[in-house]
Amino acid sequence: MKLLQALADGSVVAKRNLIKIKRVPDLLVFSTAAPIMFVLLFAYVFGGSIEIPGMDYQEFLMAGIFAQTVLFGATITGSGLAEDITKGIIDRFRSLPMARSAVLVGRTTSDLVNNALVVVIMMITGLIVGWRIHSSPLEALAAVGILLLFAYAFSWAMAWIGLLVRSPEVFNNASFIFIFPITYIANTFVQAEKLPSVLRHIAEWNPVSAVTLAARELFGNTSPLQPAPDVWPLQHPVLASLGWVVVFLLIFVPLANYQYKRAVAR
Template sequence: MSAVTDAAPIAAPAHPVVQSVRDSLVIAKRNLIRMSRIPEMVIFGLIQPIMFVVLFSYVFGGSMNIGGTTDSSVYRNFLMAGIFAQTVTFATAGAGAGIADDMHKGLIDRFRSLPMARGAVLTGRTLADLVQTALTLFVLAIVALLVGWRTHTSAGEVLAAFGLLLLLGYAFTWVGALIGLSVRTPEAATSGGLIWLFPVTFISNAFVDSSRMTPWLQHVADWNPFSATVQACRKLFGNPGVSPSDAWPMVHPVWASLIWSVLIIVVFRTLAVRKYRSAAA
């Protein structure tokens, strides 16, 4: 006699794109759960941008000349787009430190033993950081309203501005991911993430009118990707902007912001995934 056994059907492998999306969401969920269990990470992330809002609004507000006036309320509306953009970009340092910490503790090696898409580890981490950045931006917007910031456009344009901010933050998070994979310790990732952020955010139109800079510095500021997003947000918020400039990003800030952000994501995601694969080889 011969026994006939029914073998369990073998599930067909998922499409690589589907698997990558699924694995990325799993990693993002893991990081969000970890963040929820360490609330001080979120709290401390909120303190710094709130301090910037209060200090710049009340300490420097009456001394800044925007559009020919030193009215502090005018500067406050001018300022907020820059503070929002600075907040989303400074999240880069945290993203780099988190990835460096995972590398240092050997967590990345454990992920390597699982049948998962290679890029999912980084994508999941950056998506989790994007959620945290969105929460920070929401709280910061409430604080801005409390100190007198106002928008003068439609709800759709305001939401589009916040969308550009989150896109810029997500793009810069990939820069942080590359830094986190390139250093040996979380402390080095934090330092490396902040060193380049200060010139990017301050050599821009975020806090002052770039037309008051020396010509060569104004040219750098006008073509700064950070400046394009700030200018786009001011336009979409209906807030006062910088003096007219012939630079293309200042004439078409929304398109410039989109192009810069997508370009940064494509370039630095490619480099970060390649670095991850070589580090994990």
């Protein structure tokens, strides 16, 4: 009964957040502007100097852009919660007969919908610059599903940080410091094999690398000329990605709920 109430209340909160996007479309515009800029920058400025054996760089690039995009989209969860606390919105929620977890469930769900819209826009942008899907429709949907699942799990980590710092400005600075290294020390924009030895080992076990490679394989954007990976996460990227999703949820769902209880009790 409590679970059903939390889901029902969470859907109301999610609707509130989605209506905010509708009324302030700048949120969606600017969340897609940066990824589009990255696509154009890497495809046309750096793409000519980066060689990927057996395939065009645009096709190699897009899976990395998708992974980076959904991670940045997940940060909306943390900044939104920090802003709601600062503006006293959370205090208003406390006065309503609703489940405590509804705020977090609604926030992460609405941001998942936002991420889905952004991914669709990015796929259209990729098709314009020359990216193509070489797999079946089901495999392509599976690639999008893995990206969104990972984004949803990652948004719970961002929720915990957003509730921890309680300031949108501090959260934005903290999240960028964390997200930039994990998206660049990975196989997102270059092959992990071309990185220096220490960075290569970090990239091989980076969850972003597993998600990116899973998307590449499911979209059919790989080549037999590329060297075979020698670490388990990149040998089985789909399983590794799903495993990371479970790990993130098991760790950060309880942490976020615990931090939410502490934040509203202050």
